[in-house]
Amino acid sequence: MIPFGFAYCRAQTLAEAVAEYARCMALGKTALYYAGGSEIITMARAGDIRPDEVIDVKDIVECRGMERDELGLSIGAACTLNQIKEAKLFPLLGLACGRIADHTNQCRITLGGNLSGSIIYHEAALPLLLCDAEASLFGPEGERRVPFADVFQGRLRPLPGEMLVRVRAPVWALAAKHAHIKKTTNEKIDYPLVNVTALFYGEALRAAFSGVCAQPFRSERMEAILNERALCPAERARLAVAALPERAHADVEGSGEYRAFVLEHTLKKLLEDWELGSL
Amino acid sequence: MVRYEGKTVLRLRVNGEEREVLARPSDVLMDVLRDQLGLTGAKPGCRNGDCGACTIVVDGWPNKSCLMLAVEAEGHDIVTVEGLGGMSAEQRAFVEADAFQCGYCTSGFLMVCHAMLTQHPQMPEELVIEEWLQSNLCRCTCYAEIREAVLRMYGTGKSS
């Protein structure tokens, strides 16, 4: 039960959605683009947010569906995590989507919602960071296409009034060797204590992380260490953890020190599997 | 574009029937089903999407009705536990396997099973079954009976 009211608008076109957003802003009201809604509903119930209006974007054609062509895969921001997983078009992203929340919620939560929300993990972002994905956004100034990494720093950071429409993954990433390892405190259905997502560009390991620090990230420095194949896996894992871009995150699920330990162990296993050719 | 502000009459298709309800745009579907249609099978176990006791089926997929606005349900096909009829394979399996104790989580588990049967008419592999059922919590049973109910639902459980 949400103890306050808000208006609900179901937009049919990008232009409608953006215009409605702008109209709210002009009236001094707060509007939120709304897709799966799970985070907006829970936060509104808890009193953490109080939007005057939500603008449902799920019906907008440009936000829907997945398209595979010779250059890659384009995914609508309103696709649910479950749709992405079941489509099996981008296996690594499918693995990531299949471990966010639980299956029923995966049938509601959208890719755009997971990337844009305020819950800090944004696990669907990791494969997109690794594959140099492109993001397509739509705002008052029209469409904008940018490298995904440019609009995702910790969370999706669109311009005011702008919404994510699609993301595009290059074709090489769809068939590349990969690994997705999510460690939780001890219940499988949980936020990540440590999420290590790895994608191989040729024989170069790319890795992005969630849960370890207060926001998800990809680190060139850590990748360089992980690719130092002259060093043994244990050593590379140790050095990579030492190169974390910020202090490991600490909360009720686990201390920073413990997260670093789990990360090191996870990286070591990952590197060992790589050496053994069992990825 | 459709826009609602304040209380509005919504037309919902629930259990195969067209129903009219009066709801605010910020009302979640669970409360509307329970308070206005008397469909109290969907239970408010957490109102946060964590327990699954309010699960219903929307267009053939499981959906936590505490995390869906009633306005969003317009134009979609809603099935609640009350719509299963009483002699469905899911319900019979749960009775035969004694897959509940207090019964509070039961509707939610049944609706996950109903959607699973819709999406996977043939029994999927165990990992898939587990993934679907991991959306729900049961505090009474040890889950073994619920697993057994799923097997029975697919006609492969122990004979009764």
Place this chain on the structure above:
Amino acid sequence: MNMALNASIHRKEAWDKVCGRAKYADDLPAADHLCARLLTSTRAHARILGIDTAGASALPGVKAVLTGEDCDLLFGPLLQDRYALARGVARYAGEPVAMVVAVDEPAAEAAARRIAIEYEDLPPLLTPSQAMLPNAAPIHEKLADYKRVVSDVRPEPGTNVAARHRVRKGDAKAAFARCAAVIEKRFFLPPSDHLAMEVRAARAEIAADGNVLVTTCSQAPYTVKKQLAEAFKIEAGMITVRVPFVGGGFGGKAPVTLEILAYLASKSVGGRPVRLTIPREQDMASFPCRMGLEATVRLGADENGMLQAAEMEFLVDCGAYTDISPNMAKAIAADCTGPYRVENLSCDALCVYTNHTYATSFRSFSHDSYTFCVERALDALANRLGFDPLELRLKNAVRPGDFTPTGVPATPELTGDVSRCIEEVKRLSCWDGGRPLSLGGSKVRAKGVSCFWKSANPPTNAVSGAFVTFNSDGSVNLLTGVVEMGSGGHTQLAQILAEKLKLDPAQVHVVAHVDTRVAPEHWKTVASLTGYMAGNAVLRAADDLIAQLKRTGAEALGCAEAEIEVADGRVYSIKEPERFMLLKAVAQGYQTPGGASVGEPALGRGGYMLKGLSMLDPATGKGRTSPQWTPGAQVVEVEADLEACTYRVITACCVLDVGKVVNPAATRAMIAGGMSMGVSLATREAYEYDENGSPRAPNLRTYKLLHIGQEPEYRVDFVETPDPTAPCGARPYTEHGIIGIPAALANALSAAFGCALDGLPLRPEAIRRAIGGAP
């Protein structure tokens, strides 16, 4: 032999539950109800300097705003120490401080959020040992003035000790001096939650003539009635309490909490019906939880491993208010040794106030907690002496001729067969001596064992009752005050009645919902005593019914009552079985072919009151609190990764002396359900408090319960040593599956990781810290 016993029949309410037709307290129509919501304290310990309700009252739809100033009555089942809404001082984060009644839920909730409270923080006391320090300020300044509802709760004013129970037997000090091995261990077990899937809810209305109707999810409808009557000076007959199906209780719905608030809410709006709902977050933080425990356990044994002495101190963290916790301290004292012979014993079990959410009964009534401590100490002792931990337990198991800690002589009938439980669990678990088995790499497998016993702590005069009436088809209706919350009481009682009446259990219809104006009083649906207490009442009602049928039958058949038999839906003469009448023809009195009426309608009634129980002697603990004991033994097997500090629970075994199995499938499911709760509790559940004493993330997103897919294989078996005083000889079993699981898991993990894991929950991070892998 009838088919009613040893039959795995389905729950009586099964079809209601799979059709969404089973109604729980907040499922009933409420269009005519106002709604109430609570505002709770954000501070663990603070003086309330002022509450500004003006903003809330001014909102449209708001009918009343209540604060502690509106009710100066104190509540509590044993010691009256709690206001319905905090007055002057808030003693835990989450304590209800104000309540709003409004036309609908959104209006009430919005108004509750508009109430402004000014606090002055007081230092919080967050552990029992902190609260026991000599300089600790008493959380209850007026402890001496509180009314004691029972004679055996003895608060110690000027301190934070709300109750103390002592057991003294033999000479522990002297015996320790003789021991070849002495183990001393300290334990800290955090509070956690019942987490019944149904969030608590209550409704109340007061009619113009003063009749009060309360609808609630209580395990104790008669206690609700009694407490409301006494507190608000209402004639008990004017109060009706209705309880439909309850969505899990586990002890958490035994205390009277929301009902008082719902009554106050209704009273504040001229008696109009009010529906009080709370979110899950308040259900966890504001309403009673599972107790925490600090303990020191010292055990001594001779070189043969025979226990010689035990010294124990248990500090029950009851939180800010006592509720039933003094009795949990008593329960610990009464059974403190576990099912072992210990002739020299000194045990102090204290109930200590802290600024935590207050505690109440939780599945097994503290037995899971103290068992953890004793069984961990026993494993340490076995290690020290080089014994197989299971064999050490077998050596020391209580046998006829021994005594319980409070001096009750152990007999197979009373205390069951502990040794056989251990022997059977050894077989069931393929016990291998308790040594870890290397699986290669960093993986090992290990098993851990725990025994337990459980007795009950009802009032010595607790009662139950049953009414049985006939339908025109010869089937019967059973009416009791037993709440159906999943524990299967209704089905068990139907089987007991069917057995006695020699009917098919399908011919017994059970009234599903309790209405205190209709059903005879049943103390509470707690303590696993439904089968025993209500079962005995049902047997008496059946006897009463049979006597009436025989009287009518004898008159109709023209023979002596002693010759009449009632079985298989017939009333007949033993001498001439071909001369019979159908039960349905006799049940409402008999009509001869000629039209003459014979006899009376048969209406069965049975009342039952516990007998032979006593208070415990304050100095020595001598006395008897329980009609019987149920013993059991459990083994948990884990697969651990020593490098990653992670583990999986592989199997969990339980052998319980249930006396007699009435419904094999239901009994097995109930015990496995308890084991599952034990696995969840031991692996992941705890209330985490920040340094200010506020619970961190009291919601199901962060407080994780065991989901499907991570559960072990459960193996359950029974020993049957009948209790002759119990219906069909059946012992209580419904809570028991949980009791030894945390201890057995900790024993298995301690063996696997080669270190002492003496805390809960057993999260990988805690294990890593314990094995010294973390700074």
